Amino acid sequence: MKDLVTLGQRLRYYRTAAGLTLDQLGERVGIAGSQLSLMENGRREPRLSLLTAISEALGVELADVLDDRPPTKRAALEIELDRAQKSTVYASLGLPVIRPSRTMTDETLEAFVGLHRELARRAHEAIATPEEARRANTELRQHMRTLNNYLPEIDDIAEKIVGDAGHTTGALTHRTVGLIAQRLGFEIVHVGDLPHSARSVTDLENGRIYLPPASIPGGHGLRGMALQAIAHRVLGHENPATYADFLRQRLEINYFAAAVLMPRRQAVEFLTASKADRNIAVEDFRDAFGVTHEAAALRFTNLATAHLDLEVHFLRVGDDGAVYKAYENDGLRLPVDVTGSTEGQLVCRHWSARTAFARTNRTTEFYQYTDTPEGTFFESTQTGTTSSEEFSITVGVPFAHSKWFRGRETQNRRTSTCPDEACCRRPEPELSARWEGKAWSSAKLHAHILSPLPSGTFPGVDDRELYEFLDSHASAPS
Ligand SMILES: [Zn+2]
Numbered sequence: 001m002k003d004l005v006t007l008g009q010r011l012r013y014y015r016t017a018a019g020l021t022l023d024q025l026g027e028r029v030g031i032a033g034s035q036l037s038l039m040e041n042g043r044r045e046p047r048l049s050l051l052t053a054i055s056e057a058l059g060v061e062l063a064d065v066l067d068d069r070p071p072t073k074r075a076a077l078e079i080e081l082d083r084a085q086k087s088t089v090y091a092s093l094g095l096p097v098i099r100p101s102r103t104m105t106d107e108t109l110e111a112f113v114g115l116h117r118e119l120a121r122r123a124h125e126a127i128a129t130p131e132e133a134r135r136a137n138t139e140l141r142q143h144m145r146t147l148n149n150y151l152p153e154i155d156d157i158a159e160k161i162v163g164d165a166g167h168t169t170g171a172l173t174h175r176t177v178g179l180i181a182q183r184l185g186f187e188i189v190h191v192g193d194l195p196h197s198a199r200s201v202t203d204l205e206n207g208r209i210y211l212p213p214a215s216i217p218g219g220h221g222l223r224g225m226a227l228q229a230i231a232h233r234v235l236g237h238e239n240p241a242t243y244a245d246f247l248r249q250r251l252e253i254n255y256f257a258a259a260v261l262m263p264r265r266q267a268v269e270f271l272t273a274s275k276a277d278r279n280i281a282v283e284d285f286r287d288a289f290g291v292t293h294e295a296a297a298l299r300f301t302n303l304a305t306a307h308l309d310l311e312v313h314f315l316r317v318g319d320d321g322a323v324y325k326a327y328e329n330d331g332l333r334l335p336v337d338v339t340g341s342t343e344g345q346l347v348c349r350h351w352s353a354r355t356a357f358a359r360t361n362r363t364t365e366f367y368q369y370t371d372t373p374e375g376t377f378f379e380s381t382q383t384g385t386t387s388s389e390e391f392s393i394t395v396g397v398p399f400a401h402s403k404w405f406r407g408r409e410t411q412n413r414r415t416s417t418c419p420d421e422a423c424c425r426r427p428e429p430e431l432s433a434r435w436e437g438k439a440w441s442s443a444k445l446h447a448h449i450l451s452p453l454p455s456g457t458f459p460g461v462d463d464r465e466l467y468e469f470l471d472s473h474a475s476a477p478s
Contacts, residue, residue: 005042012040013071029053084116136244148305158259171290195465200229227257281406317353319390348418352379353394367407378402
């Protein structure tokens with residue numbers, strides 16, 4: 001498809017250069033001047049036979065007319081303005097479309113085009129393409145690795161809040177979370193009609209945090225969701241300007257919620273005692289603090305290096321073997337794509353994160369030693385189920401640290417030579433010979449691979465739904 005606007009600009013350029021009016025040229029090629037005008041404005045596509053006649057009448061080569069470059073700098077600006085005004089970003093503003101008339105100065109035109117460029121740049125930055133999203137996610141993971149996954153400033157804040165609420169030991173109750181919210185000026189209200197795109201909504205004006213009436217299966221508990229909503233306020237978050245900001249904020253609110261539910265002092269005491277007994281187990285840590293296995297495993301990685309002198313890795317892997325979330329500072333070689341991103345990549349079939357799926361009794365953790373080219377790791381894996389898939393949560397340490405962990409006497413041992421494809425990617429030769437060229441399959445789309453979020457005041461949340469929701473609840477007694 002030819003770019004009609006550029007073609008029109010070239011027609012006008014050669015016609016003006018030949019010193020002909022629209023009507024004069026129209027007469028020579030047998031069409032009305034008004035028709036020619038529509039073509040010059042890019043609103044009608046001329047036939048090739050007509051273009052040939054026009055180039056002959058103007059004494060230029062057809063190839064010159066058909067060239068896809070703007071004929072002048074001015075024409076280039078007009079073309080750019082035309083394209084910018086047709087964009088969805090501009091259309092969403094509801095502003096009029098400006099036609100660059102001959103009386104519009106180059107300066108005015110340049111200013112318009114400059115503003116459009118900036119508008120496009122900002123819109124682009126805020127929504128992020130999947131590629132940018134993945135890059136931001138990878139940078140954040142690498143940054144957290146340098147911090148040993150530990151954010152002591154957030155732990156300080158959480159510790160103070162927990163102390164002020166009078167909590168000293170054991171699992172934090174739902175009631176205590178309510179008290180914490182109250183002390184910060186919030187009331188927690190459970191509603192059944194949250195906007196589809198929001199996990200929680202906070203009404204800053206009336207000091208209310210709206211949460212769903214029940215815990216989302218496989219998701220975060222209600223206490224965690226309330227704490228995440230509070231966290232935005234406590235940590236002084238502003239509306240995220242970039243996707244990287246959005247990811248960092250999400251990490252921080254998750255961290256804050258975990259730091260309140262598993263307060264640092266109590267958690268470190270508990271884990272230090274387990275270590276002294278040579279009996280560290282994520283399942284015990286989980287049960288002592290009444291959280292999900294995943295939350296406990298992640299929290300363990302926050303504290304393990306700084307407070308227990310242990311390097312660790314964490315994996316959440318789906319039953320298809322794909323990484324959903326991963327962290328390591330113990331040298332385990334995570335599967336990554338060319339950009340360094342690990343989400344959606346397949347982990348080795350011989351890793352505990354995948355061998356654990358084969359087990360029938362899943363009431364306790366599964367233990368395994370895994371020999372890899374980077375050394376031997378001791379791993380413990382718990383499997384779980386969401387409404388749509390099975391997943392596994394793994395915490396692992398280098399062999400030298402295994403002596404502190406429950407399950408270290410396991411006889412399970414596997415060898416992994418990944419990323420060498422001969423390890424577990426390549427089919428057996430006889431199977432290849434049997435099936436090559438005789439099969440066809442269609443891929444399932446990975447839902448967990450980061451996709452761009454719809455743009456709004458809050459990435460991923462529909463503004464209209466959000467404000468309608470707030471409006472319908474703000475006046476209602478809670
Ligand atoms: Zn492998």
